[in-house]
Amino acid sequence: MSPAQLAAKIRHYPDVLLMCDYDGTLVPLTPRPDLARPDAHLLTLLQQLASRPRFHLAVISGRSLKELQELLPVAGLYLAGMHGTEIATPERQVINLLPYRKEDIPWQDIFRLARQVTAGIPGFLVENKGEAIALHYRLADPGPAGIALKQFSRAIDPFLNKVELLPGHKVLEVRRRGVNKGLAVTYFISKWPRAYPIYLGDDRTDEDAFAALPPGGLAIRVGNWTPCNNCYFLPSPVEVSQFLQQLISG
Structure with a gap:
């Protein structure tokens, strides 16, 4: 299914919760993590989506929260670092989903x-x-x-x-143990229970996030995946960017 066709599937939902992985999903994989940086076009797309009342936008990553904040200085964007255990709100409030020593x-x-x-x-x-x-x-x-x-x-x-x-x-x-991106997905869904939930991810760390989606939620796997039920595919971050652009255009 093309990015435009995927975007058309959610066009009629008045309230959308859009959750994305970072590496391999929003930006291409690189030989070293420090090279995987967003370009100006991606930052603009994220800013445009986050500024629209219809969308609630979150990036969930294995990277540290501090690193995500430096990479994605986007107003209105929620960030979840360390596989979703630490969340930064747009107001820079930090929420720890798994308190521990x-x-x-x-x-x-x-x-x-x-x-x-x-x-x-x-x-x-x-x-x-x-x-x-x-x-x-x-x-x-x-x-x-x-x-x-x-x-x-x-x-x-x-x-x-x-x-x-x-x-x-x-x-x-x-x-x-006990840490996974499903924690953040569950948190965001509870925060916006009426919003249609979508998650985009590209590797094993995203499986817990997909599993946390409620029945009917939209799972979009990025890259090479084996066939699965109730999920869709985009070949690379290039098509993810096109998908985001289609959401804005719609």
Whole structure:
């Protein structure tokens, strides 16, 4: 289904909750996370949508809330960082959906383990998000990268009662158990219960968000996906941008 056809499906809804992933959905995947930045056209589209009373707009990402705020300085936009556990309102109020003691998981120890296992392997980037660790290997040779990831998975076995490993597009992430984007989706739906809910995402971390949509909600998978029931597809962030443009035009 084309972006225009998808936009036409929701044209008659007076109130719309539009939720999007960031990397691989709004912006293309890049070799390093710091390269995945929005262009002026995307920021304009988001601003136009967020300024319309009909739309409630939120971006839900595994990135930190601070990073999202720097990347997406869009008035009226809700941001959910760290897989949706921390939400920033347009007024910059921060809402924590999963209160916990930060000291109960030794994130620095896990970060050191990741650095040790990947040391000397070209192309690895270990990202310390504070409350999560990401091992990016898009630029690494697949053979050595696979060995290092297996070694790391074995090394953090003692911590797996509190954290979990989540594979993505050339990235392996360590996150707290119980944390997922479905938390933010549920929060936003409860905030606007009469709005028609839509979620766009591109990888495994978005499956929890899709699962949190109520029956009849619109699930739009971006990129290469296996066939599924009750979902639609857009090939890339280019078509996502076209979809957003069609929503504005409609």
